[in-house]
Amino acid sequence: MKPVLPRTLRSAVLLLLVVGILFLSLSGFLRPILGIVMDPFVTAQRWLSQRFLAVYDFFTLPRDVTDLLQRNAILEDEVSALQSQVIQLQEQLREAEVLYSLLDFARARPQEKYIAAAVIGLDPSPFLQYMIIDHGSDDGIRHGMPVVTQQGLVGRIDAVTASAARVQLITDSGLAVNVRLQRTNEEAQIMGSLTGEVTLEMVAQDVPLESGDILLTSGIGGNFPGDILVGQVLEVEKTETALFQTASVQTAVDFTALRAVLVISNFAVININPLIPTPVQ
């Protein structure tokens, strides 16, 4: 018996049917029908999946938690190790910055030779402004050598051992430094005090002293080389009856944050005491 439809026509109808269904599906007309057909399957799959995952978690989670705890501990150790490394590196960076700035200062004054030293302590007595550095006579440091930083004058070497030295700061009440006012070129003297404050003294009444005036070492007296920054005038005190005017001084060096210093090793301290006339009795 001959088929009702020829094979080619049947194929064409089938193709049209598939294309039609595809078209209907893509255009969204089949969504309600698909929803009705698929929803029970999706619900069943969700239910099964939830139960399976619950059972899976029940058997696998304790082991995973242990693994995670171990891993967490390892990571925490690593984090602490890295944090301490970061702190060390930051510290090294800070030291390097200090040393670079000291190097810049040394390069700017090529006529002087420097020995770099770290500050390792302060005098135990609160009445004295001294500090201890980690270089001594073995490194060429001698009594009286001036001590500076890139900021300015720090003080002078007061006592030396083989591997350490004690520095008398310019804020100490026992140290006087001869200075020069940069603007007017007038000579004066700075004195430290018990509280670490520095005052400018021996400035004649007719000298125009102003707040903000820069003070440099004068080199007079032979204890310090000239033209090292000391600080600037903060507040001028001028009284009519006084012989000299005085002023409070802001030092260029921040002594509370001092970490490293430079000792000027080729400066010969001149002892002028024999030249000072003594009263005849």
Added chain:
Amino acid sequence: MLVQYLSVPFMLIFSVLQMTAISRINLLNGSADIILLAIAAWGIREKGRDVILWALMGGLMVSFISAMPLLSPIVPYLATALISRLFQERVWQSPILSMIIVVVAGTIIQHIFSILVLQFTGLDIPLMEGLSEVTLPSLLLNFFFLFPVFFVVNDTARLILKEEIYD
């Protein structure tokens, strides 16, 4: 005896600590003195008769480090040691109270003595300014470090004395 030799490492550690850390902790112009605190803490103990040795050791080490006139730091430490023994005999039931009194007396003696010695060497240090600007803040800082030093010294003493009994 082991206890007598203990003063050397103890004072060495306290001197280094004082120089590197404690002296940097300032209140106004004052700073704490943990060597004095250690001497006081050792002296108020019942078996702290060798505190004079501690005072001598502490004084010698500070003399070596400090710019104070040679051997002058020994005197206030010896005075503190003597006061601590005096209080140990009288207020032995309350060591903390003894410690506070000894530290106050020791600090004041130390500072007055330091000012007088420095004045004698030619420095211009007014006594009243020194007491108000340095001594009072130092006293407060000494109070701050008093309890930690007291407990460290006492625990160490207990540990060492226990060892001695078995020796």
